[in-house]
Amino acid sequence: xxxxxxxxxxVGMVGGGQLARMTHxxxxxxxxxxxxxxxxxxxxxxxxxxxxxxxxxxxxxxLLAFGKSCDxxxxxxxxxxxxVLRELEASxxxxxxxxxxxxxxxxxxxxxxxxxxxxxxxxRWRAVTTVAQVEAFAEEVGWPLVLKAARGGYDGKGVWxxxxxxxxxxxxxxxxxxxVRLLAEEKVAFRRELAVQVARSPYGQVxxxxxxxxxxxxxxxxxxxxxxxxxxxxxxxxxxxxxxxLAQALGVVGMLAVELFETAHxxxxxxxxxxxxxxxxxxxxxxxxxxxxxxLRAVLDxxxxxxxxxxPYTVMANLLGGAxxxxxxxxxxxxxxxxELKVHFYGKEVRPGRKIGHVNVAGGDYEDLLARxxxxxxxxxGDPQ
Amino acid sequence: xxxxxxxxxxVGMVGGGQLARMTHxxxxxxxxxxxxxxxxxxxxxxxxxxxxxxxxxxxxxxLLAFGKSCDxxxxxxxxxxxxVLRELEASxxxxxxxxxxxxxxxxxxxxxxxxxxxxxxxxRWRAVTTVAQVEAFAEEVGWPLVLKAARGGYDGKGVWxxxxxxxxxxxxxxxxxxxVRLLAEEKVAFRRELAVQVARSPYGQVxxxxxxxxxxxxxxxxxxxxxxxxxxxxxxxxxxxxxxxLAQALGVVGMLAVELFETAHxxxxxxxxxxxxxxxxxxxxxxxxxxxxxxLRAVLDxxxxxxxxxxPYTVMANLLGGAxxxxxxxxxxxxxxxxELKVHFYGKEVRPGRKIGHVNVAGGDYEDLLARxxxxxxxxxGDPQ
Numbered sequence: 001x002x003x004x005x006x007x008x009x010x011v012g013m014v015g016g017g018q019l020a021r022m023t024h025x026x027x028x029x030x031x032x033x034x035x036x037x038x039x040x041x042x043x044x045x046x047x048x049x050x051x052x053x054x055x056x057x058x059x060x061x062x063l064l065a066f067g068k069s070c071d072x073x074x075x076x077x078x079x080x081x082x083x084v085l086r087e088l089e090a091s092x093x094x095x096x097x098x099x100x101x102x103x104x105x106x107x108x109x110x111x112x113x114x115x116x117x118x119x120x121x122x123x124r125w126r127a128v129t130t131v132a133q134v135e136a137f138a139e140e141v142g143w144p145l146v147l148k149a150a151r152g153g154y155d156g157k158g159v160w161x162x163x164x165x166x167x168x169x170x171x172x173x174x175x176x177x178x179x180v181r182l183l184a185e186e187k188v189a190f191r192r193e194l195a196v197q198v199a200r201s202p203y204g205q206v207x208x209x210x211x212x213x214x215x216x217x218x219x220x221x222x223x224x225x226x227x228x229x230x231x232x233x234x235x236x237x238x239x240x241x242x243x244x245x246l247a248q249a250l251g252v253v254g255m256l257a258v259e260l261f262e263t264a265h266x267x268x269x270x271x272x273x274x275x276x277x278x279x280x281x282x283x284x285x286x287x288x289x290x291x292x293x294x295x296l297r298a299v300l301d302x303x304x305x306x307x308x309x310x311x312p313y314t315v316m317a318n319l320l321g322g323a324x325x326x327x328x329x330x331x332x333x334x335x336x337x338x339x340e341l342k343v344h345f346y347g348k349e350v351r352p353g354r355k356i357g358h359v360n361v362a363g364g365d366y367e368d369l370l371a372r373x374x375x376x377x378x379x380x381x382g383d384p385q
Numbered sequence: 386x387x388x389x390x391x392x393x394x395x396v397g398m399v400g401g402g403q404l405a406r407m408t409h410x411x412x413x414x415x416x417x418x419x420x421x422x423x424x425x426x427x428x429x430x431x432x433x434x435x436x437x438x439x440x441x442x443x444x445x446x447x448l449l450a451f452g453k454s455c456d457x458x459x460x461x462x463x464x465x466x467x468x469v470l471r472e473l474e475a476s477x478x479x480x481x482x483x484x485x486x487x488x489x490x491x492x493x494x495x496x497x498x499x500x501x502x503x504x505x506x507x508x509r510w511r512a513v514t515t516v517a518q519v520e521a522f523a524e525e526v527g528w529p530l531v532l533k534a535a536r537g538g539y540d541g542k543g544v545w546x547x548x549x550x551x552x553x554x555x556x557x558x559x560x561x562x563x564x565v566r567l568l569a570e571e572k573v574a575f576r577r578e579l580a581v582q583v584a585r586s587p588y589g590q591v592x593x594x595x596x597x598x599x600x601x602x603x604x605x606x607x608x609x610x611x612x613x614x615x616x617x618x619x620x621x622x623x624x625x626x627x628x629x630x631l632a633q634a635l636g637v638v639g640m641l642a643v644e645l646f647e648t649a650h651x652x653x654x655x656x657x658x659x660x661x662x663x664x665x666x667x668x669x670x671x672x673x674x675x676x677x678x679x680x681l682r683a684v685l686d687x688x689x690x691x692x693x694x695x696x697p698y699t700v701m702a703n704l705l706g707g708a709x710x711x712x713x714x715x716x717x718x719x720x721x722x723x724x725e726l727k728v729h730f731y732g733k734e735v736r737p738g739r740k741i742g743h744v745n746v747a748g749g750d751y752e753d754l755l756a757r758x759x760x761x762x763x764x765x766x767g768d769p770q
Contacts, residue, residue: 008713025413028406028433029669031713031730031742048413050433207724284414288725288747303721310695310747328393328416336688339592340673345416357416362673362695 008032009300012070015057016043018346018355019076019276019292022284024049026292032300036076037066044346045076060084067093074254074299075275078105096202096253096299097274104250105274109150109183118249120242121268123261125185129176134168134184141186147171150181159219161187188268190261194228195279197257198243199294199304206247207294207304208240209287214259214279220353223373224316226282226309229366231262239267246272255280255295278318278355283307285342285360286314311362317373319343319357322382325350334359334376341376393417394685397455400442401428403731403740404461404661404677407669409434411677417685421461422451430461432732445469452478459639459684460660463490481587481638481684482659489635490659494535494568503634505627506653508646510570514561519553519569526571532556535566544604546572573653575646579613580664582642583628584679584689591632592679592689593625594672599644599664605738608758609701611667611694614751616647624652631657640665640680663703663740668692670727670745671699696747702758704728704742707767710735719744719761726761 009032013020016038024045027034035051036043046052053069055062058079064087067073072094085099097105104111112125126137128147138145147168149158154174162168168184175182193216198208213228214221228236243258246269250256257277259270280291289297289305297304321327327350334341338361345357359376361369394417398405401423409430412419420436421428431437438454440447443464449472452458457479470484482490489496497510511522513532523530532553534543539559547553553569560567578601583593598613599606613621628643631654635641642662644655665676674682674690682689706712712735719726723746730742744761746754 007711021413024433025410028410029727029729031728031732034433046435048409048419048435050431050435050437052435288727297720302717304724305720306724308725326392332687335682335690339689339691340693342414342673343416344414347416 009071010035010069011072011074011296011299012037012053012066013045013074013076014063014066014080015076016040016045016052017076018044018348018357020045021048021346022281022344023076023276023292023295026290027296030293030296030302032296034296035070037062044348047347058084060087063088064091064093067091067095070094072096072299074295075102078102078274082106098251098253101251101253102274105272107151108148108271109181111272112183114250115246115269118245120246121266123185123188123268123270125183128182128184129172131165131169131172134162134172135165137184138165144187146185146187147175147182148185149175150183152178152180154178154180188261188263188270190263192228192262193270194231194239194260194262194267195224195257195277196239196243196260197255197277197280197283197291198240198247198252199255199291199298199307200247200252201298201304202253202301204248205304206244207289207307208244209280209283209291209307210309211236211239211260212279212282220318220320220355221278222318222377223370224279224282225366225370226286226314226316228262229313235262235267242267242269254298255291278358281344281358282314282316282360284344286311286362312364313366313369314360314362315366315369315373316358316360317377318355319345319359319377319380321350321352321354321356323352324382327356327380330380330382334379338372338376341372343376394456395420395454396457396459396681396684397422397438397451398430398459398461399448399451399465400461401425401430401434401437402461403429403733403742405430406433406731407666407729408461408661408677408680411675412681415678415681417681419681420451420455422447429731429733443469445472448473449476449478452476452480455479457481457684459680460487463487463659467491483636483638486636486638487659490657492536493533493656494566496657497568499635500631500654503630505631506651508570508573508653508655510568513567513569514557516550516554516557519547519557520550522569523550529572531570531572532560532567533570534560535568537563537565539563539565573646573648573655575648577613577647578655579616579624579645579647579652580609580642580662581624581628581645582640582662582665582668582676583625583632583637584640584676584683584692585632585637586683586689587638587686589633590689591629592674592692593629594665594668594676594692595694596621596624596645597664597667605703605705605740606663607703607762608755609664609667610751610755611671611699611701613647614698620647620652627652627654639683640676663743666729666743667699667701667745669729671696671747697749698751698754699745699747700751700754700758701743701745702762703740704730704744704762704765706735706737706739706741708737709767712741712765715765715767719764723757723761726757728761
């Protein structure tokens with residue numbers, strides 16, 4: 001059902017994952033007409049959204065039909081093929097972020113090339129197709145180094161850390177079979193990982209959030225501390241400026257997340273995402289305007305909301321599924337133990353290692369908050385205490 | 386659609402108004418299976434909720450069918466007839482708050498009688514059916530006095546301030562025609578109006594929110610200041626204790642709002658509501674746990690969340706419709722002027738005087754916040770500035 005009572009714009013989000021679910025939640029307050037294109041009625045967003053279109057969220061026909069039904073089209077993932085984006089735009093659908101911007105989020109080779117042109121700090125990198133090229137690059141940056149798929153990947157992976165030429169060869173061969181282009185990157189000796197989010201509207205307004213620390217384990221984001229503790233003020237400002245410069249130069253509309261490595265000398269860009277992002281889930285309980293509301297305001301060309309934090313620190317911990325799917329029973333104990341904790345569940349089937357929700361907790365002492373958030377996540381997963 | 390992926394409880398809310406809309410919004414984070422029984426697909430909650438049952442939200446058959454489909458049944462209004470509540474409970478539906486509690490919210494004579502038994506402070510009052518009774522009561526409390534319908538009313542009204550016996554006679558006659566019982570109450574010489582909200586779970590846990598000031602004009606709540614500025618600490622504590630005592634004594638499950646008059650000597654009870662309430666909308670942007678999440682936690686017998694404020698003050702202003710229905714265009718200017726302001730729209734057709742949303746703004750200086758909230762509400766209504 002749509003908001004038929006008033007002349008408000010309609011926003012369609014492609015993809016029915018948790019980002020669409022939480023964007024719907026934010027859209028309720030804005031009073032806009034929000035709908036999702038979801039592959040299944042049991043997708044995270046489809047379970048709660050009042051206006052669900054079922055279809056292939058990467059397929060031409062369903063995307064065109066959905067796009068034409070909306071005033072603005074946006075995305076909870078970056079997997080819509082470029083030719084489909086081109087056709088959507090050619091047919092008059094308002095796509096935000098647009099195809100020209102999305103191509104930088106979809107293709108790491110394109111992103112690195114453009115970032116370098118802009119003078120943005122990147123790890124050393126090179127496009128590679130042969131072992132000889134990888135070896136030559138390794139003479140510059142040393143082993144181990146990182147191989148990345150420019151887009152997609154194989155076996156569900158897109159990033160490989162390789163120790164030597166033999167390991168690189170395996171990746172090169174498998175990538176060639178899968179038709180995947182690769183780039184090699186130096187393995188950055190980072191102190192920690194950071195992220196910064198900025199919203200940009202078609203009008204050109206930007207709103208930048210505080211720089212956060214992201215704690216990754218096994219390639220999965222486990223916790224986010226907002227703002228990043230003890231971050232040098234000049235580095236923080238530089239990271240925020242970098243995000244704004246990238247958003248402007250790449251023509252981003254909506255939320256842009258810039259994942260960064262903090263090194264001894266400054267920050268370098270790891271990845272970009274042009275949508276609400278896991279590193280910004282803390283904003284739901286820790287910022288005046290959460291990233292989902294901000295994304296909607298940006299894609300609708302509404303004035304942006306204040307990104308100010310509402311507490312000295314907010315910590316987010318992702319909830320991963322464990323062996324026992326009965327999360328709800330454990331949930332009760334977590335609520336009883338910590339009445340300040342905010343739990344966000346995605347309605348997803350519990351499977352080991354799957355992101356099924358997150359918790360936020362805000363306050364003055366980030367070490368205390370981190371301990372509480374980790375404790376809740378471990379308990380909900382069912383880990384032995 | 387329901388949350389079919391996990392064994393979570395289902396909560397059904399009777400009524401498709403803005404309270405159900407905002408309860409749905411809170412339920413998304415909790416990951417529970419939330420559904421509404423709405424009279425129309427264009428009801429405020431029906432526009433955004435993923436699981437809408439259309440039917441008569443006061444009628445026996447639709448309520449029984451809906452109630453039997455849910456683990457817990459709750460309400461966004463107090464208009465379900467008592468015999469239907471009795472039948473729901475007799476048929477095994479878990480009704481929260483239950484019929485025994487709801488009767489005190491539905492019937493002002495019953496509420497006053499019980500509150501007096503409990504020693505709770507009330508205005509002087511008397512059940513009246515004749516002008517002679519009203520005149521005898523007026524000798525005690527003076528003119529003008531207040532006549533109230535015990536339940537319902539006529540001509541869309543349930544409260545009348547009468548200056549003399551002649552005016553009282555008109556009300557008595559019309560009430561008798563409509564089959565409405567009346568009570569007379571003294572017109573309290575109050576300093577201001579206050580409200581306090583408490584949540585109570587079946588387990589017996591309670592969580593009480595700070596006492597707020599409610600600013601009424603023409604019988605409509607216009608603004609809420611949380612907490613009530615310059616309120617004597619003893620009075621504030623007494624008001625919170627009173628709410629807890631009432632919730633326990635009346636067996637409330639869910640949110641209870643107690644509307645109070647502040648007098649020179651203390652506080653007296655004006656009205657009760659057993660559901661999320663307009664006086665608690667500030668909690669959406671000003672408390673760790675908003676009243677809608679708290680209501681769900683309470684009716685599901687989950688541990689309650691912290692009711693702590695997240696800012697020194699939060700001010701809420703209701704948005705009323707004006708002559709020009711194009712609120713969305715004005716909305717943009719309000720957002721541009723005050724990026725800290727949180728707007729909550731209900732998706733309702735704009736009609737003069739109708740509540741179509743509210744704004745919240747949090748910070749340190751309540752006079753500044755009040756000016757900003759009023760300014761936004763006036764601008765959105767379309768009043769000349």
